[in-house]
Amino acid sequence: MSRWIILDRDGTLIREKGYLHDPNEVELIAGVTEGLRLLAAAEYRFAVVTNQSGIGRGYYSEGDMRAVHARIDEILAVDGIKIDGWYHCPHLPEEGCGCRKPKRGLVETAAAELGFSLTDIAAVIGDKECDLMLAKAVGAPSALVMSGYGGVEYAKGVRGDLNCEDMSEAARRIIKKEENMLEKGEIYRRNMDDHLKTAVxxxxxxxxxxxxxxxxxxxxxxxxxxxxxxxxxxxxxxxxxxxxxxxxxxxxxxxxxxxxxxxxxxxxxxxxxxxxxxxxxxxxxxxxxxxxxxxxxxxxxxxxxxxxxxxxxxxxxxxxxxxxxxxxxxxxxxxxxxxxxxxxxxxxxxxxxxxxxxxxxxxxxxxxxxx
Structure with a gap:
């Protein structure tokens, strides 16, 4: 079973530019390519979950947003990185929808469409408190990156389970944490097996x-x-x-x-x-x-x-x-x-x-x- 990383978009993957809708202005944040490459090599898969109220405000269209996502896919593909699914909330905050982060609707949709369960999520990575709250809502570990609004949020006292300088550090720490969990699981199974054999x-x-x-x-x-x-x-x-x-x-x-x-x-x-x-x-x-x-x-x-x-x-x-x-x-x-x-x-x-x-x-x- 694959392990999944839920990614925020603006301020986490690409530079925050305020209602970005022009694919020519897409700029990956330093460390993103290296981090995603490390995670992909470790066989993690990716889904992006993003609030895009600019659509609801009439600043840009769904087509504009899809063009931005296509550009990000194009850039990442050069390094062999694939985003398995893009999921967005187009609503205004005051609409009270069930999909806007930190609500878990988008992640549940991604899980249903991409064929994973919430327990398969290794981490939710983002630069805002709502990303960390989303992680809590789906029962997954959270990683706060200092890009985008991450540094400001951290200064206000916002903390993730992991607090990382960039995506590269987040990737290394997630992989290490998961490896430790696997090792601990092996220790547990070995001890239980040995105990049962001795008890017999x-x-x-x-x-x-x-x-x-x-x-x-x-x-x-x-x-x-x-x-x-x-x-x-x-x-x-x-x-x-x-x-x-x-x-x-x-x-x-x-x-x-x-x-x-x-x-x-x-x-x-x-x-x-x-x-x-x-x-x-x-x-x-x-x-x-x-x-x-x-x-x-x-x-x-x-x-x-x-x-x-x-x-x-x-x-x-x-x-x-x-x-x-x-x-x-x-x-x-x-x-x-x-x-x-x-x-x-x-x-x-x-x-x-x-x-x-x-x-x-x-x-x-x-x-x-x-x-």
Whole structure:
């Protein structure tokens, strides 16, 4: 599907000369040819939308206007540039017609005749506020050029989505913006595809996740506490899961004793300073953990030293440990009593799967306390 540029005429393509009707007086504005050539090379197509109240005022005829347009076409054709359609409003401003800019009538007519939709418009380029208002009316980006009345409008505070010295700059910026959008679209599609493929592989985790939920329920029912730990994004996941359980996930029930070990900044900084970063979780387990509690240890690599130390201390106190890690499992696979390995080696996917697993466990545990 082609992308379209809606162009103003006077002050944007050709010099503003006050009700121009003589084709011999047509003069392209500097930068127009270069800009349109760049856009055409990038496969954009063009429609011109122009208010021509001079016709309604009797200053010139429709034929005179068409002769001016034919002259512009002739000049642009030398550089291989084609305007696909010319659309004009001949009415006076006070007539209240539906085609005079900034109303969208002319653009709708162009779209119907040239076979594009309003979503195919990459930009509306003009030198007046009415051109920018037209862009808004059709839901397209606007570009204000400083030719014609553009400089005066800009000085009055009028702003487009792009504000450019001339058509050449507008073309380069529109092309760059659209290329960035395409790149972002590709990033989006790639990430969604990768996420879905990873999620499909989670079917193999069902038994392990259900067992983890069962162990958590048993510990909480017996009066034990649930501790969670992790670094960075995993710390955020630990806090998230703890909050769902101590608060409410989906249903009303009693508060469950769940706490993330990354939340107490005073403890973290004191322990890190006095004992080293590897001790920030294990020292808290040593202080607060009791036999019968449960620890969820989260590490995307499975090799976070402070998480592994926490698991080691927890097991020494009779605390059951559940590891959440990535596909390889790292050292956490063997260190924890039960390990759930997200089926990916890519950290963002692992973290996405971890919070999905966390939500699933929250729902399972919550049901046990609502039944």
């Amino acid at each position: 592989r989670m079917a193999a985790l069902e038994e392990t996740v259900c067992l983890a939920a069962k162990k958590i329920t048993a510990a909480l029912l017996a009066g034990g506490r649930l501790f969670l730990c992790g670094n960075g994004g995993s710390a955020a996941d630990a806090q998230h899961i703890a909050a769902e359980l101590s608060g409410r996930y989906l249903k009303e029930r009693r508060a469950l004793d769940a706490a993330a070990l990354s939340c107490n900044s005073s403890a973290l900084t004191a322990l890190g300073n006095d004992y080293g970063y590897d001790e920030i979780f294990s020292r808290q387990i040593e202080a607060h953990g009791r036999c019968g509690d449960l620890l969820i240890a989260i590490s995307t690599s499975g090799n976070s030293a402070n998480v592994l130390k926490a698991v080691s201390v927890a097991k020494g106190k009779g605390i059951f440990t559940v590891g959440l890690t990535g596909e390889s499992g790292g050292r956490l696979r063997e260190a924890a009593d039960l390990t759930v390995c997200a089926p990916s080696s890519f950290t963002p996917r692992i973290q996405e799967i971890h919070i999905l697993i966390g939500h699933t466990i929250c729902e399972m545990v919550e049901r046990d306390f609502c039944g």
